[in-house]
Amino acid sequence: MSAVTTRAIVLRTVDVGETDRIVHLLTPDLGRVAAMAKSARKSRKRFPGTLDLLNHLDVELALRPRRMAHIGRARLRTAYLDIRADPTRFAVACRLVELLGRMAPEGGAGGDAQRLYEFASASLDKIEALAPDAKLRLFLQLESLCALGLRPELRACVRCGEELEGGDAFLFNLGDGGAHCGSCRRAASAHGGEGGEGPTVPVHLGTLRALEQGLRIGLEQLHRLAMGPRETREAEQLVGRFQRFHVGLELRSDAFLSEAFAAAPRTA
Ligand SMILES: [Zn+2]
Numbered sequence: 001m002s003a004v005t006t007r008a009i010v011l012r013t014v015d016v017g018e019t020d021r022i023v024h025l026l027t028p029d030l031g032r033v034a035a036m037a038k039s040a041r042k043s044r045k046r047f048p049g050t051l052d053l054l055n056h057l058d059v060e061l062a063l064r065p066r067r068m069a070h071i072g073r074a075r076l077r078t079a080y081l082d083i084r085a086d087p088t089r090f091a092v093a094c095r096l097v098e099l100l101g102r103m104a105p106e107g108g109a110g111g112d113a114q115r116l117y118e119f120a121s122a123s124l125d126k127i128e129a130l131a132p133d134a135k136l137r138l139f140l141q142l143e144s145l146c147a148l149g150l151r152p153e154l155r156a157c158v159r160c161g162e163e164l165e166g167g168d169a170f171l172f173n174l175g176d177g178g179a180h181c182g183s184c185r186r187a188a189s190a191h192g193g194e195g196g197e198g199p200t201v202p203v204h205l206g207t208l209r210a211l212e213q214g215l216r217i218g219l220e221q222l223h224r225l226a227m228g229p230r231e232t233r234e235a236e237q238l239v240g241r242f243q244r245f246h247v248g249l250e251l252r253s254d255a256f257l258s259e260a261f262a263a264a265p266r267t268a
Pocket of ligand 1: 157158159160161162180181182183184185
């Protein structure tokens with residue numbers, strides 16, 4: 001058994017039995033870790049309100065070969081009170097941690113774990129600080145997918161690498177992670193539809209450019225990004241279907257997120 005102290009973000013909690021809790025953590029050194037907190041719901045001394053969803057902690061972990069880690073002690077760094085006080089912020093943050101809880105690799109993959117942890121920590125800080133509008137929701141979702149290694153190609157044809165141009169809608173191929181240009185599409189249909197397999201989403205060049213620009217400028221600068229109704233609609237559909245295709249299931253927080261935004265006054 002070895003003991004480590006690490007920073008961690010709580011991605012998910014599952015209560016077990018009368019008093020125990022399994023906590024899924026994202027850490028900079030160990031990646032995603034599931035750890036058992038014995039008597040978590042009884043011991044206010046070892047866990048004074050710390051082992052809750054979204055909390056940013058310092059934890060002592062006892063690592064045991066081929067068995068679940070144990071949490072020895074936990075100290076709260078940040079509870080993100082402004083996120084908890086606002087249903088739309090909370091919903092955006094819940095999707096972030098649910099996505100990371102499903103997709104972040106287990107075990108410390110060196111720099112990858114560190115990078116993902118820093119992404120999550122910085123994103124929670126931004127959700128707390130920024131207006132939780134539709135653009136923030138969209139670009140945080142896209143940034144999360146990119147951080148998990150699922151970066152869609154937004155500029156070039158995924159077949160031939162030529163830069164996409166033209167005013168007609170492209171078909172974004174979800175499996176290929178990008179659109180096919182006009183000549184690749186014509187060549188494919190001349191060969192009996194080869195290369196056109198798999199689900200696609202229609203998308204205009206302006207939408208791809210807006211997504212690319214939003215990623216480049218970052219969440220803090222999104223107010224500078226102009227998106228019309230068509231771009232917004234196409235972008236939300238594209239990113240949503242891209243996520244479902246690659247994550248392989250509907251996230252529980254997606255429905256909650258739609259409800260929170262439908263109930264909130266429009267801030268965009
Ligand atoms: Zn092409």
